[in-house]
Amino acid sequence: MNTILALKNVDVGIEEKERLLTINLSINHGDKIALIGKSGSGKSTLIKVANGTLTPSKGEVLFKGTDITKLNRTQRSQIATLWQDLRLIDEISVGQNINTGALGRHSLFWSISNLVGLIEIQKCIACLEASQLSTKFINKRVSTLSSGQRRRVAIARLLRQESELVLADEPLADLDPNLSEIILNVLLKKRTSFEIKVADTCIISIHQPNLIKHFNRVVGIKEGRIIMDCACSNITSKHLNRLYD
Numbered sequence: 001m002n003t004i005l006a007l008k009n010v011d012v013g014i015e016e017k018e019r020l021l022t023i024n025l026s027i028n029h030g031d032k033i034a035l036i037g038k039s040g041s042g043k044s045t046l047i048k049v050a051n052g053t054l055t056p057s058k059g060e061v062l063f064k065g066t067d068i069t070k071l072n073r074t075q076r077s078q079i080a081t082l083w084q085d086l087r088l089i090d091e092i093s094v095g096q097n098i099n100t101g102a103l104g105r106h107s108l109f110w111s112i113s114n115l116v117g118l119i120e121i122q123k124c125i126a127c128l129e130a131s132q133l134s135t136k137f138i139n140k141r142v143s144t145l146s147s148g149q150r151r152r153v154a155i156a157r158l159l160r161q162e163s164e165l166v167l168a169d170e171p172l173a174d175l176d177p178n179l180s181e182i183i184l185n186v187l188l189k190k191r192t193s194f195e196i197k198v199a200d201t202c203i204i205s206i207h208q209p210n211l212i213k214h215f216n217r218v219v220g221i222k223e224g225r226i227i228m229d230c231a232c233s234n235i236t237s238k239h240l241n242r243l244y245d
């Protein structure tokens, strides 16, 4: 198996409270993983550890065999994250926010040019279209958008990164059922009618167990521990009851 990301014996604890305990998870090339669990179970914590922004109190995280804390800028740009709290920049436009997804591949001059005015408009438009947002939003301030529209701007920024691995924390929150299905198909690379490279490998946290059939693997987390890691075809209601009770 071609492992892209590996979490080995990872603990995350603050004082006596454990947020993650003995997490062992190998994400292989082509995996489409649904990350599920109750609110507060540790999904966002796991995603922050997996992208290297939260340092475990024990254990290690390897991206293609390299310690995640030792990645260079190019390697780091191969991991794209959709944060649960989005982390958009209110002071710049939708298009400029989307372009920040590509900062890791460009120079400081490119970054400054993007702050002065929107650049590489065609790429932004492709990401907007993939995220089901009209191009009329491109020059709007993100602070003027609805929650679901803001989430789709963050999804467009994630796609703009054209990374190898996607870590998406609740990308479908605030979206109606129709949009949820379309966006999920984009992230799972089942809908590819736009000019942007989508990652082959992803881990996506969701609160809708009815959607796990679209993935090939399901990881269930409860009170900071992985209690389920299997093909979605093997999931039964007994599994789900154990996870959510």
Ligand SMILES: Nc1ncnc2c1ncn2[C@@H]1O[C@H](COP(=O)(O)OP(=O)(O)OP(=O)(O)O)[C@@H](O)[C@H]1O
Residues within 6 Å of the ligand: 014, 019, 037, 038, 039, 040, 041, 042, 043, 044, 045, 046, 084
């Ligand atoms: N910054 C923090 N400091 C201390 N504890 C935290 C912090 N962030 C989260 N926690 C705790 O860690 C546990 C896991 O939180 P996490 O945000 O990972 O859950 P989650 O599964 O993503 O929940 P949700 O579905 O509500 O987003 C919770 O008990 C939470 O209270």
Ligand SMILES: [Mg+2]
Residues within 6 Å of the ligand: 043, 044, 045, 084, 169
């Ligand atoms: Mg969360």
